[in-house]
Amino acid sequence: MEPNDPSSRPVLVLDFGAQYVQLIARRVRERHAFARIVRHDITPERVRELNPLALILSGGPRSVYEPGAPHCDPELFRMGIPTLGICYGMQLATEVLGGKVKGSTARGEYGRAECRILDPAEPLFRDVPRESIVWMSHGDQVHDAGSDFVPLAVTSTCPVAAAKHKSLPFYGMQFHPEVSHTAYGSLMLGNFLDRVCGNPKLWTMEAFIERSIEQISARVGPNERVVCGLSGGVDSAVCAALLAKALGPRVVCVFVDTGLLRAGERVAVAEEFGSRTSAELRVVDAADRFLAALEGVTEPQEKRRRIGHTFIDVFKDEAKSISGAHFLAQGTLYPDVIESGGEPDGPTATIKIHHNVGGLPEELGFELIEPLRDLFKDEVRRLGLELGLPDSLVWRHPFPGPGLAVRCLGEVTAPRLEVLRQADAIFLDELKIAGLDRQVAQAFAVLLPIQSVGVMGDARTYEDVIAIRSVDTEDFMTADWSRLPHDLLARTSTRIINSVKGVNRVVYDVTSKPPGTIEWE
Incomplete structure (x- = not known):
């Protein structure tokens, strides 16, 4: 070295x-x-x-x-x-x-x-x-x-x-x-x-960017292009921005609108990412394909399997139209490498199979580029700011690969997704108003597969239940539920029930990890 x-x-x-x-x-x-x-x-x-x-x-x-x-x-x-x-x-x-x-x-x-x-x-x-x-x-x-x-x-x-x-x-x-x-x-x-130890203090984001640009430029030939799956999350956005810094428009970002995104996600990605890098951005509207694949499915693992397969099919169709594409970039982070047993000197056997974009490298015959594989999440955020990405993108809360499908418990349908999407947006907005959106590590709403009895306008109702969850964590390996102010929870509940048609009850998840997981499915 x-x-x-x-x-x-x-x-x-x-x-x-x-x-x-x-x-x-x-x-x-x-x-x-x-x-x-x-x-x-x-x-x-x-x-x-x-x-x-x-x-x-x-x-x-x-x-x-x-x-x-x-x-x-x-x-x-x-x-x-x-x-x-x-x-x-x-x-x-x-x-x-x-x-x-x-x-x-x-x-x-x-x-x-x-x-x-x-x-x-x-x-x-x-x-x-x-x-x-x-x-x-x-x-x-x-x-x-x-x-x-x-x-x-x-x-x-x-x-x-x-x-x-x-x-x-x-x-x-x-x-x-x-x-x-x-x-x-x-x-x-x-x-x-x-x-x-006489630490020379060489580990800085500036040095990391400089070294990464040298390595990427040396590996990707002048007539070759890199395809990057853009999810709207911070990892894929920073990965794409770093690649664009090295390769410019030879980076093609493919953003697949699965119909399982958070409120305003598609527009935000196009505006926040597309306007700040020289990478080419392609948006694929595939909501109908994903909803068709999920019709009648309630089992969580089957949801994930169908979403993964559909994503591969959609991504493959788009990638075929990109001439000169020889590389696929993924926003793999250091904890992913550790947990998947992907480090030669690593400390663990495989805890989980890591996949950002399914089996796409093998499916497409691409070489894999993972420029963030040495970084922790907090370092990725610092890198994103160094690369000029906006705070709203860099500090976006983590979002699962299958999207809202694993927060929509039970069958995934367009009407149920819309209920969930509205409730989720209200909760995140209330956190932002309270100045707590960056203090908590992850927050979201979950639509439960049950209905409860309520009274609204002197009439009996039998409607949906929304659970809201917020966690504090250093590394997402363990987490504790956020002790949010009661007034904030009350405002969130009132807004959701008054604004989201079909919801008459809101509950707050006070389960730590372990024994629970951060996501519900």
Whole structure:
């Protein structure tokens, strides 16, 4: 890799099963270092090939002394690479390097704890107050650090809340610096990267754009074109805008109006995207084909299957008319790559099969281009702003590939979709009026396949029920329901019932993920 390549010396985050592993990587990137999540048993040989700036060992749900608990190769600690162990990662390194870990007699620490730094001159804690709040989540802890470790911090029940090795470049934290509940966690991670590792701070959106344009231009020949499926969501829009920056009108964006879109989506895409890039935009009206395919279907997976097949057919028909098209672009993101097992050094087996545009690359014989595959969602939004896309497009809430079909529970028909579309638009409008549309991660309405009894104008009604859902999340792997103001919920309910014909009841979904999912189908 070239010296100015922002990913030339990555920070490798070894995944020991932590729920916060993606958050660790995101926090590192916020400090302008490129983080990549890798399997916990990555070999020393592979680590040498990757030439990392640092290693970070994540937390995990196991006990290091349990049979079968995940371990890394002990040689990693002796390679001279600056290493930070977090929670389980600290315990593992301490156990390997001569210390002792056991279950806490106080049943562990969970939640906020007051941490006291023993040596404020330590580089790891530069500019951090002597006492501050940290976030703990552990049943085990370092009982005896051994003679080769220096304790750096304590809490009331944890005598080794942070430590460093006397001769090896290893630091450990029993608490979680990556979560926002640790008051100075970001600063601590920054101190590790900047003061311990000598972070050159090459990971910026400006550098990413420059490097991506070079790679795209080198791969796509001067007479070749790239087809990009534009959905109206932020990922595909940013993907297309980046390609257009590199290739101009040789990028052909195909926007398929499935009839399953949010209110005003088709017009917004044409105006917001089409006027701001040099890419060619083609809009295909295929609502009738999708509704015909969904007629009488109520089972969620069958809905998805039929929508996927119909989309492929429609897209293929349009792609055939694009001369010189050899590449298909998809807005695949880094979490998609991780969850689909698509990363050679990745930490997981396949969690879900990732597909942005069905099986189109194989169906059409196209080569696949995924220029966003190294980015998290928040980075994609920053990239979109750098590329000049409008806030209204960049901050649009995520939208499922099958569209409103999986929010229209039961049979999907044009009248039911219109009811849902109107209710959804009202909810999003009320969030915007309240200034909360960017504070929540995703919000939408769901049309339920039931009717309820009501009284309207002294008459008995038997009409549809709308559920509204809003979630807060860092990474969409887990999520909690948004604690929206009661007045906002009341206004939303009143507007929907008074404005949307056929609805007499509105309910609010207060289910977290897990056990629920964000979408209802």
